Amino acid sequence: MNEIWKDIAGYEGLYQVSNMGRVKSLQSTKMHDRVKILSPVCADGRYLRVSLYKDKKSKYFQVHRLVASAFLENPKDKTQVNHINGDKTNNCVDNLEWCTPSENNQHAYKIGINKGSKPWLGKSGFQNASSISVQQIDLLTGKVLATYGSIEEAARETGCLATKIGKCCKGLFSQTHGYAWRYAGV
Structure with missing residues (x-):
């Protein structure tokens, strides 16, 4: 398959996406023109995404979309x-x-990605197959203090807000309530 590039809607002349699932920046500087293939990240443990900049503001986009x-x-x-x-x-x-x-x-x-939810319906954390485990990290030592079956379980056990734990896991916050957080296995 030949790689075909198209402008990204709303970011014409700045970024392009290819039929092979790659995203590139067309931004240039006073020093030189450059084309750069972006490295997507998988911050949520599921989908690859890239950050696009326009008017000094960044916004994340899922590559498949x-x-x-x-x-x-x-x-x-x-x-x-x-x-x-x-x-x-x-x-x-x-x-x-x-x-x-x-x-x-x-x-x-x-x-076979979803094997059915009824056996764990109403269950949370490690008992729910769709939950993503999170780890509580000591800021001073960097050691894992605890692993929880889900963000919600961690919030209940520690008193931290689930939204803030989630933002830490996604890399939007560096810490909350005196702890760092990350998805387990990342």
């Missing part, structure tokens, strides 16, 4: 983008399709 918006027709205005093979790091246009939330869930069950 940028690719789908640039290369896939969406005549029925479906709201979600599905990874056909289930690999959320494969953002090639051939692996993406627009879908409804219901279609996305059905597809996840069909290919």
Whole structure:
């Protein structure tokens, strides 16, 4: 497949996305013109995203949504983008399709990503297969003080706000309530 580049809507002349799932910056400086392929991050443990700058403001975008918006027709205005093979790091246009939330869930069950939620319905933390574990880190030593089955469980146990723990895990805050936080296994 030949790589094709298109401008990102709202960032024309600044950034482009390719049908192979790559994003590049077209920004230039007084010293030289440069094109730079951006390195996406996986801050939420699920989807690759990039930060785009315009008018001295940054905004995060999920790479698969940028690719789908640039290369896939969406005549029925479906709201979600599905990874056909289930690999959320494969953002090639051939692996993406627009879908409804219901279609996305059905597809996840069909290919085995979602194995069913009824056995852990109403359960939280380690008992819920969809929960993401988080670690509480001592700011002075950098050692893991505790591991919790979910952000909500950590908030209940420590008295910290779940939203602030989540922002620490995503790299938006460096610490909250005297602790650093991160997703377990990251």
